[in-house]
Amino acid sequence: MAEEKIRLTTPLTDEDVGKLKVGDTVLISGVIYTGRDAAHMRMVAALDKGESLPFDVKGQVIYFVGPAPAKPGWAIGSAGPTTSYRMDAFSPRLIELGLKGMIGKGGRAQEVIDACVKYKCVYFGAVGGAGALLAKSIKKAEVIAYEDLGPEAVRRLEVEDFPVIVVNDVYGNDLEKEGRKKYAVE
Amino acid sequence: MREVQVSEVTEVIKKLCMDANYYLPEDVYNALQEALKKEKSPVGRSVLEMIIRNADIAREEKVAICQDCGLAVIFMEIGQDVKFVGGDLKEAIFEGVRQGYKDGYLRKSTCHPFTRANVGDNTPPVIHFDIVPGDKIHIVLAPKGGGSENMSRVTMLAPGAGLKGVKDFVVQRCSEAGGNPCPPVIVGVGVGGTFERSAFLAKKALLRPLGKPNPDLELAAAEQEMLERINKLGMGPMGWGGTTYALAVHFEMEPCHIASLPCAVNINCHAARHKEAVI
Ligand code: SF4
Numbered sequence: 001m002a003e004e005k006i007r008l009t010t011p012l013t014d015e016d017v018g019k020l021k022v023g024d025t026v027l028i029s030g031v032i033y034t035g036r037d038a039a040h041m042r043m044v045a046a047l048d049k050g051e052s053l054p055f056d057v058k059g060q061v062i063y064f065v066g067p068a069p070a071k072p073g074w075a076i077g078s079a080g081p082t083t084s085y086r087m088d089a090f091s092p093r094l095i096e097l098g099l100k101g102m103i104g105k106g107g108r109a110q111e112v113i114d115a116c117v118k119y120k121c122v123y124f125g126a127v128g129g130a131g132a133l134l135a136k137s138i139k140k141a142e143v144i145a146y147e148d149l150g151p152e153a154v155r156r157l158e159v160e161d162f163p164v165i166v167v168n169d170v171y172g173n174d175l176e177k178e179g180r181k182k183y184a185v186e
Numbered sequence: 187m188r189e190v191q192v193s194e195v196t197e198v199i200k201k202l203c204m205d206a207n208y209y210l211p212e213d214v215y216n217a218l219q220e221a222l223k224k225e226k227s228p229v230g231r232s233v234l235e236m237i238i239r240n241a242d243i244a245r246e247e248k249v250a251i252c253q254d255c256g257l258a259v260i261f262m263e264i265g266q267d268v269k270f271v272g273g274d275l276k277e278a279i280f281e282g283v284r285q286g287y288k289d290g291y292l293r294k295s296t297c298h299p300f301t302r303a304n305v306g307d308n309t310p311p312v313i314h315f316d317i318v319p320g321d322k323i324h325i326v327l328a329p330k331g332g333g334s335e336n337m338s339r340v341t342m343l344a345p346g347a348g349l350k351g352v353k354d355f356v357v358q359r360c361s362e363a364g365g366n367p368c369p370p371v372i373v374g375v376g377v378g379g380t381f382e383r384s385a386f387l388a389k390k391a392l393l394r395p396l397g398k399p400n401p402d403l404e405l406a407a408a409e410q411e412m413l414e415r416i417n418k419l420g421m422g423p424m425g426w427g428g429t430t431y432a433l434a435v436h437f438e439m440e441p442c443h444i445a446s447l448p449c450a451v452n453i454n455c456h457a458a459r460h461k462e463a464v465i
Binding site for chain 1: 226227229233236237239240243244247248249250251252253254255291292293294295302303304306331332333336364365366367368418419420421422424425426427428429455456457
């Protein structure tokens, strides 16, 4: 993406995310967790019932992805982002609990952007439809919860230089809006 | 009458599921290369580079281009002189999908609408049968991802809205879709028939060789105009700003009811996968 690349290792701190600005290219290394529609529904239902989450979200990054099955010799199958707005209803709850990053594609609702500012969380975009390429940055994958959901199960991923771009930073900026303004032709 | 064993259909469908998911069609690949040359945004260019590299990896290593290996949408034109033997044709198609998605390490994405329980084998596929002259069977298999399908819409315009109403609806739909459907996208527009027929036409439009204009000059001009208007919105690759949001607009039209102007927009992502075979 942009020439300048920022390297970050999870878990992330307020200071880590505070340094990021919209449009920054970031290479993420360390552990991240997967979760998409059905997993988010279950996680928030668990919180409503006062139960604990499959992993402590504090300082963590959730990747909205439902990977393809791994071929022999691969840690994971194709694994690109899914569309994030479907998680908009659930994300603020997790952000409030200390989630520091989300990876997906497409725009977010204002409530999510506001929660990102209030509790210091960053929404990263990954290139949708580049799942084979992105899978190369995933070194290990292990299902840790909701196995019955198949591709939607929660997985713990070990990633190395996983390429993302900052779409919503902790200052309320939005790459989709800025990008559109910059390149729109009357 | 030419007899065709349904087991042969199973084999062909199985192979099409895999090949369609591994090999990005050449016209799409070339269009991405062209877009890379013209894209003004540096971020947009690096997105296009990644998409192209991704297609190379998928092709060389025979892995899915995208983790969303889609619902299997199948267009099957059956020659009227073909007789299927050896079993139930539909079940043979289902079995081809089951085997293709399992053996090809493809993601199974069908689920119960409310419990969200995964069906587990990516059935049922969406099958469009047609009967044509001759004794051949022509099959096109187009895996369709959910992200771009979710951004598609059908509307029943008032006839007075005319061609302008159609164009405005299409451009507005893309503007609202933003980065969600994995741009650069291909926009299929279907006008005519009934509610569901317009949607079918829009889907069919996506199968046309990329950028090949509609032979009708008025429709071709409308395609070009919509493409320019959409790209001028500045949304760019992945919606992160730039000059390439759509690679092409394909517009198909048929007569409709005197009371109606059905208009469908079917958006396809850059992973515009389809493969065909003849039996
Ligand atoms: S919209 Fe297309 S490229 Fe994007 S995730 Fe879905 S299937 Fe893949």
